[in-house]
Every structure is written in structure tokens, then in C-alpha cells.
Amino acid sequence: MGSLARAYGRPLALTLTAILVLWILALILVPLGAMVQQSLWWKDSAGDLSLTIDRLYNDIATLQLDAGNATDAAKKAALDAEIATKQGEATALEAQELNPGKQWGLDNFTRMSSLHLYIFVRTILYALMVTALALIVCYPVAYVVALASGPRKAIILTVALIVPYAINELLRVYAWLMILDYRGVINGVLGWFGVVDLDNRGWIPFLENPSAVFLAMIYTYVLFMVFPIVNTLETLDRNQIEAARDLGASTARIHRRVIIPHAKPGIAVGCIMTFMLSAGSYSVPAIMTRGQGGDWFSQLVYRQFFESNNWNMGSAYAVSLLVVCTAFILLMMRFFGVGLRDIAK
Amino acid sequence: MSTATDSPGARLILNIYIGLFVLYLFLPLAVMSAAAFNSFDYPSVTQWRGFTLKWFVALANDQRLLQGLVNSVLVALGVIVVSIPAGLSGALILTRLGQRSGTVLYSVLVSPVLTPGIILGISSLIFWREFGVPGGLFVAVMAQSSFIASYAMLLFLARLQRQDRTLEEAALDLGASHTLVFRRITLPFLAPTAFTAAVVAFLQSFENYNTTVFAIGGEWTLVTEIASRLRFGLSPVINVVGVIFVVLTLLAATTYVLLKGKPKRA
Numbered sequence: 001m002g003s004l005a006r007a008y009g010r011p012l013a014l015t016l017t018a019i020l021v022l023w024i025l026a027l028i029l030v031p032l033g034a035m036v037q038q039s040l041w042w043k044d045s046a047g048d049l050s051l052t053i054d055r056l057y058n059d060i061a062t063l064q065l066d067a068g069n070a071t072d073a074a075k076k077a078a079l080d081a082e083i084a085t086k087q088g089e090a091t092a093l094e095a096q097e098l099n100p101g102k103q104w105g106l107d108n109f110t111r112m113s114s115l116h117l118y119i120f121v122r123t124i125l126y127a128l129m130v131t132a133l134a135l136i137v138c139y140p141v142a143y144v145v146a147l148a149s150g151p152r153k154a155i156i157l158t159v160a161l162i163v164p165y166a167i168n169e170l171l172r173v174y175a176w177l178m179i180l181d182y183r184g185v186i187n188g189v190l191g192w193f194g195v196v197d198l199d200n201r202g203w204i205p206f207l208e209n210p211s212a213v214f215l216a217m218i219y220t221y222v223l224f225m226v227f228p229i230v231n232t233l234e235t236l237d238r239n240q241i242e243a244a245r246d247l248g249a250s251t252a253r254i255h256r257r258v259i260i261p262h263a264k265p266g267i268a269v270g271c272i273m274t275f276m277l278s279a280g281s282y283s284v285p286a287i288m289t290r291g292q293g294g295d296w297f298s299q300l301v302y303r304q305f306f307e308s309n310n311w312n313m314g315s316a317y318a319v320s321l322l323v324v325c326t327a328f329i330l331l332m333m334r335f336f337g338v339g340l341r342d343i344a345k
Numbered sequence: 346m347s348t349a350t351d352s353p354g355a356r357l358i359l360n361i362y363i364g365l366f367v368l369y370l371f372l373p374l375a376v377m378s379a380a381a382f383n384s385f386d387y388p389s390v391t392q393w394r395g396f397t398l399k400w401f402v403a404l405a406n407d408q409r410l411l412q413g414l415v416n417s418v419l420v421a422l423g424v425i426v427v428s429i430p431a432g433l434s435g436a437l438i439l440t441r442l443g444q445r446s447g448t449v450l451y452s453v454l455v456s457p458v459l460t461p462g463i464i465l466g467i468s469s470l471i472f473w474r475e476f477g478v479p480g481g482l483f484v485a486v487m488a489q490s491s492f493i494a495s496y497a498m499l500l501f502l503a504r505l506q507r508q509d510r511t512l513e514e515a516a517l518d519l520g521a522s523h524t525l526v527f528r529r530i531t532l533p534f535l536a537p538t539a540f541t542a543a544v545v546a547f548l549q550s551f552e553n554y555n556t557t558v559f560a561i562g563g564e565w566t567l568v569t570e571i572a573s574r575l576r577f578g579l580s581p582v583i584n585v586v587g588v589i590f591v592v593l594t595l596l597a598a599t600t601y602v603l604l605k606g607k608p609k610r611a
Contacts (some may be wrong), residue, residue: 007441016434027491028457031472035464038471068529110480141366144359155605157363159598164370166594168552170571175373177575178380178388185376188391219373251355272459280461283554287575298463298555303590305559311471318467322460329459340452343459 035105039109039315041102049097056090077078110317116300116317124324127279134218134274135267138225142266143259145226146233165223173287176216178204182286213288213296220284221277225270232266233259269343270335275332276325297321378591381584388581400581407582411566416482420557420566421550423486424493425543431490432542433535437508439498440505455499457492465491466559480562488560489550496549497542504538 004013060083067079112120145157162304164172179185187203190196196203206212236259244254260267278284285296302319333339380388384397404410435454439447457465469488470480478484516526554568560571567586574583 003441003443008437008527012523012527016437019430019434020438023435023494024453026472027427027431027469027487027494028453031465031468031491034472034475035468090600120450137366140359140362144363155602157600160367163594163598164374166548166597167587167590168554168568168571170554170568170575171375171377171583171590174571174575174583175377175585177579178376178390179373183387183389183392185391188389191391219369222370251352265488276459276461280463281555282463282558283572287572290576301463301467302558305467305470314491316472318464322464325459325461338450340455343455345431 030187035315036319038312039319040106041104042108042312043102049093053090053093053097056086056093060086060090096141108313111313112317119295119300120297120317120320122277122294126214127275129216130214130221130278131271131275133214134222134225135271137218138222138229138270139263139267142226142233142263146230146236161223161226169220170283170287172220173284176212176219177207177290180215180345181202182207182214201282207288207290210294213285216288217278217281217284222272222282224273224277227261228269228273230267232263236262257324264336265338265342268332268338272329272332272343275328279325279328280321300320358538374587374591377584381581381588383581386581386582388579400585401582403582404585408583410567410586413565413570416564417551417568419567420482420485420489421547423482424489424550425546427486427490428494428497428546429539429542431494432499433501433539435494435498435561436501438530439502455495458495458499460492462553462555463559464494465489466556467600469556469560470562479504480560481564482561482566484560484562485557485564485566488556489553492556493546493549496545500538500542500545501535504535508534 004017007013008016063079063083063086067076067083070076070079086182139162145161148157179182181187182201182203182205183198184206186206187196187198190204191198240258242261244258249257280298281296282298282302286299286302289295297317298321301314301317304310304317308314333343376390377388379390380399381400382396383389383393384399385392385394435450439451439454442450466488469484469491473479473484473487513526513530516530517523521529552568558567558569558572559611565573571583571586574580
């Protein structure tokens, strides 16, 4: 604080600090805390309660019938008193039903059904596969772009990579949907050649296969893998490659011993971004599967919030996802020996 | 295309690979664009029923999409208003902090970039409901700003690293007030970055779906509206939106290449 006041003067330092504190609290930490808190409580299941209330009202109705038919005044009074007690009980229970007590604990996490747990694990595995595939696809591209001769070529290549990225993510996914759809481009072309029979619904159901989501996801997040690797490879001294080649190293060996070690931080950052984006992606699976392929975990989270209206469970799911992503990031940082400052370009 | 150090055979393979890769990037966009001109009711290029511009007219009359566009612009402007001052403050403070406290603060401020978008949307939705604010444009602005402010901060930080601090110190020695120094030296130095950051913030916000879909509640932006159209019945009107995106992007890219390419040749 003292150094800040010295650098910017007291009023300015205070203003800057105030804005920063507001950002951290209102946009980052407290919302995160609110989500974690939401995941740690739930409301008593109202199922049994409403059954009891229904039974009470049944009793009341019977008693009212009896009271109406009763001829003895004393008996009628006793019945009326009983009705009043039952009514009181029912009213109390109804209030409880409307405003059930909060229960705290980890139940939202442990109550995840085995199907949802399976989808959770599968989503993580899928995200890992997308990350690995993206790395394999992107490494040669990054290599060519980074070491391309001539600045103009580099610019053109970069622009060629950026242009699809600048087009909305959903529209890019949609483009793949059009290609892989039942009556999409591939099935259409196969139909022309008589390979598939579209009139009798004999198309190939690409969209029901998880690889359709993979394809679109790699397409969508490819640049998050390419650019970090390009950034690190651009700093590689080409003489190192020349020297290795002059000394008789094979191409594979040069990549393994010279280029890949140099690109390591970029590879780590690319993997972190791609994994985080694909594990948490809602748009790609939601659009590509259209309910026909397997769900991704993000779709379950969405449904907990907006279809089951169970925010507590939904928060628990979201926290689980966040924990896995954070763990992956920390592991990658440890494994590749990169710091946070490397990640942020 | 490829480096001088590769053998001709390797170069050939790499060039073919890059060609295929570029095809992979652009072919889907071409397919999507072409279907916007097909008069068939379902977006398709293989079932061609003749050239038409009727889907462009349909888009011009589509009130929900147009309103979504307006909402997207409003949200993006809101994000700029929130995230530029936040990012600027963060960067200015971080550059003056010691190594240790700086690293902790830095981790907190960068963490939203590494958080899945849906988490940011969910946590903002829950947070603002505590104050009685339901999901909507405002919550969308807040949710998006949480990570876009981090991007802005990174841009400002990079610029501040290249700052010559002696200039500010000289001004202070000559008796200028801190406020004056800030207004006359620091801000002008950061102004181009502020502009870049605003453009980046606008684009990030406009494009965003994963965060927005959780925070938007009953309102909608262009992107969330497109998403719900994609989930419930496809229409070539969406392809028209795609064509517009493609054309605008290509125009911007061409301008960029021409501007960037010129001084190199001269």
C-alpha cells in the first residue's frame, strides 16, 4: 500500500485499490463462494410431508361428514375439536412444506447417481482425448507457422488460422452439424453415389457417435492449442535445428530432443486451455448431439439448474467440474514446470 | 511454406498437411455459407432447390434475432465499462507490488481465465440472486466481466512492462502532482492498449455463449438465441447470420493483411 501511494499518490492509489477490491470480491471470490455454499446444503425432501398432509385432509373430510351426521351435541363438539386439531397440524405442516429447513453437508456430492457419475468420468476422459487429439493435429501446424520463412507467409497463415476463430463458436459447430447430419453433406454425397439410401432413412448416423463431438470440439478449440505452441516455437533459434541436423540427427530425433523440449511450456498451456474448454463446454455437445448422442456433464449441470430446478445439486456438479479442472491445471503446471505467468501469454 | 531446414520430402508432406488443415478450417464455413442461398426450407447444400435471397429478407424481419443483436451490443458495452477500469487497476497495482504478494494477487486475478465458462455463469447467477437480481442482461455483464477483465489486465500488464518509469519520476521531481502525472503521462501511454482491450472485450463478450447461457435468465443475446434455434429446429436464417459473420471477418482480415503487409514490401 505504501509503495502504491508513493507511485500514484494517495487518492489515486485508493481509487485503484477500491476498484480492484470490488472486482475481486463482487466478480470473482464471493460468487465462487456463493456457488460452493449453494452446493453444501439442500432442502428436506417434501415427498413424505405432502403425503402426511394429504392424509390429514382425508381424515378431516371424514370427520366433517361424521360431525354433520352426528345427532348428539357432545359427540359433535368432540368431533369439531378433533377437526380443529387436525386442521392446525395440517397448516403447520404446510408451512413447513413451503419453507423446508436447510440441511448442511456433502450429500449433494455423494448423492450423484451412478449414471451421472459415469457421465462425469466419461466427460473427463473425452476431454482428455480431445486434448490429446488436438495436440497431435496442431503440433505440425504450429511448427510450420512458427518456423515459416518470410514474414508475409507467417501473416497469411496466422490470418488463415484466426479467420475461422473469429466466427462465432456456435456457427462453427453448426457448420459441422450440417456436414454430419442425417441429411447432411456427407450422407448427401454418399447418397448420390448410391452408397446410402436416404429415402429409406438408410443414412449413417454420424451424430450418434461421440467422435462427432470430438471433431467439432477440436475444430472449435484448435487455436487455443496452436497459438501457445507457436509463441514458444518462435523463440527457438533455428541454428539449433541446423546444428542437430549437421551432427546427423534424424528428423524424429530433432523433434524429440530439440523442438519439443523447447515447445514444452507452449504445449502445457495449449493442453490446459483445450482441456478446460472441452471439459466445460456446453455449446458443442448440446448442439452436436441434439439429444441423440451421449450427454456430456455440462448438459447435466444445465438440466439441474433449468429443468430440475435443483440449484443445490447443480452447484455440486459445477464444483466437481471445477475441482477436476483445477487439479488438471495444477498437475500440468507441475509436470511441465510452467508457472501461471507463462499461461497468460 | 515450411522451413529451410526440412528435407524436400518432409516439406511436401508438411505442405499437404497444412493444405488439408486449412481445408478442415474453411470447408465447413463454405458449406454453411452456401446453404444460406438455397431456397430449400431445411439448411442443406446437397438438396439444392435453386438460388434465393429470401432468407436474408427473413432475417431482416426476425424481431427476436434483431433484439438479440441489440442485447448483445448492450451487454458488450456494459462489459467494456466494467472490465477496462478493473483490468487497468489490477495491472497498475500489480506492476508496483513486491514479488510475493504480487504472485498471490496475480493468481486470483488470472484464475477466471482458467475457469470453465459455465462455472463463471453459474456462480454469478447464484451470487446475484442473493441480492434479488434474477438472471438477465445485468448478470450476463457481470459474469462475462469476471474473466474479460482478466484479459484486459493482461493486455495492460504487457504494455506497462515496456513503460519507461523515469518519465513519471522526472515529472514528479519537477513538482507535478500524482494526478497530473497520471492524467498526462500514464493514461496517454496506456490509451492505445485501452482501445485494444475494449475491442477484445467487445468481441469476447459478443461471442460468448457458455457463460452467458447460465446468466442470461429469460433475456437473450444474439448468440443464445442462435443456440436455441439450433436446438429446436434448424432454419437457413441462421446460415444467413453465418454468412454475415464470415464476410465481416474476411473483410477485417483482408484489411489487416493489407495494412500489415505494406511496410514490409516498401
